[in-house]
Amino acid sequence: MITDEQLKAAALELDSALMENLPEPGEQEFSPRFERKMKRLLRKGRPSAWVNHCLRAAAVLLTVLLVGGIVLISSPETLAEFRGLFYEVDQEHKYRYVLEGWVEEEDMCAYRMSWIPEGYELRHSSHRYAHGTQVYGDGEKHVLGFNYVIQTGKGGSRIYRSFSAVNYELKDTIVNGQGADLFVITQKSGAVTYTVIWMNAERSVLFEVNGARSEAEAVRIAESIERTDPEQ
Amino acid sequence: MLIYIQTVDAPEAQSLFERIYLDYRDRMMAVAYGLLQDRFDAEDAVHQAFVYIAENLDKFTESRSDQVKSYIMKLVECRAIDILRSRQRKTAELEETRLGQAQQYPGLSELAGCMAQLPERYRNGLILRHAYGYSFAQIGTIMNITEAAARKLTARAREKLEEICRKEGIL
Numbered sequence: 078m079i080t081d082e083q084l085k086a087a088a089l090e091l092d093s094a095l096m097e098n099l100p101e102p103g104e105q106e107f108s109p110r111f112e113r114k115m116k117r118l119l120r121k122g123r124p125s126a127w128v129n130h131c132l133r134a135a136a137v138l139l140t141v142l143l144v145g146g147i148v149l150i151s152s153p154e155t156l157a158e159f160r161g162l163f164y165e166v167d168q169e170h171k172y173r174y175v176l177e178g179w180v181e182e183e184d185m186c187a188y189r190m191s192w193i194p195e196g197y198e199l200r201h202s203s204h205r206y207a208h209g210t211q212v213y214g215d216g217e218k219h220v221l222g223f224n225y226v227i228q229t230g231k232g233g234s235r236i237y238r239s240f241s242a243v244n245y246e247l248k249d250t251i252v253n254g255q256g257a258d259l260f261v262i263t264q265k266s267g268a269v270t271y272t273v274i275w276m277n278a279e280r281s282v283l284f285e286v287n288g289a290r291s292e293a294e295a296v297r298i299a300e301s302i303e304r305t306d307p308e309q
Numbered sequence: 310m311l312i313y314i315q316t317v318d319a320p321e322a323q324s325l326f327e328r329i330y331l332d333y334r335d336r337m338m339a340v341a342y343g344l345l346q347d348r349f350d351a352e353d354a355v356h357q358a359f360v361y362i363a364e365n366l367d368k369f370t371e372s373r374s375d376q377v378k379s380y381i382m383k384l385v386e387c388r389a390i391d392i393l394r395s396r397q398r399k400t401a402e403l404e405e406t407r408l409g410q411a412q413q414y415p416g417l418s419e420l421a422g423c424m425a426q427l428p429e430r431y432r433n434g435l436i437l438r439h440a441y442g443y444s445f446a447q448i449g450t451i452m453n454i455t456e457a458a459a460r461k462l463t464a465r466a467r468e469k470l471e472e473i474c475r476k477e478g479i480l
Contacts, residue, residue, distance in 0.1 A: 087420040088440035092379050094414035100343045102335035111352040
């Protein structure tokens, strides 16, 4: 009785001897008929020119995306411009902001404007755990507003801002080095106001300053935003 | 990415099938011709083996290993034997001849030496099954027979081997 182990060892040994003693290949000459048949078979096994073109196109596209990504990461101005391309999501001019980071419970705070243009007085201020509002008025129906929303849990949030009822123009600006959206809004009365929307570097808090009377004023207010004690 | 674009047309991108073809066609031809003694029949055997390889390319991950070489050589041997059989030429003689004329490979162990005396198909069945662990279904496709026939063939090969071993006084 031959065991499987003995059979395996013998089979491997014999196969090795057979492979070593195969007839020498030499320079074989194949007939034109064989060459033709093999050429057809090889064509089937080879990726077509069309596949190669697709691979090349994909490689070029990936290169563009990679280089574009590096440019976007390294230039806040370009990133702000790029972001603007994707915010408009439907006919109602709704803009989507995605909060991807989050603030831990112990780091929760409130925010407030620390610079206000002259002539404004505080009308309203509130802070409710993860969002807050401040409203200033100048006594001439001119209102300056500040809102913020804090993302408190993992998983991200989408916040939509709609400008369906007014004429506006979207521009890009920079707030404390971060790309921001500047909406130049023409009210029904013909008055022009400036709204700035931006996120902090961690993308965990969304801020909005609205009602400013110039771009410079809007950016100055935005850059003055500071953390404050929620109890104040 | 730019490097990738270049490699699409580089020699390394040459298909596995082309590599197998270029690496083995001459050796396959020599093996098939050794069995068939007819150039055109041998070309048919080589072509049929490559058709099988092209249809089963997913089973190959490389071209140059001992296992791949052994597999391909057995494949072409089986195709060559099929051609002999289908043309009703010397089939019985072939089996008898190969059984009667033991191939000598110096240095083989007694058991491997007895195995070398088996007819080609029996020998190949045992090697595919026991040296490389191919399933009966895989052996069947290589040898162009059903799975059940492959099972029967390897069982008979084992019986035959034991018979030879007994004659040689090993068992």
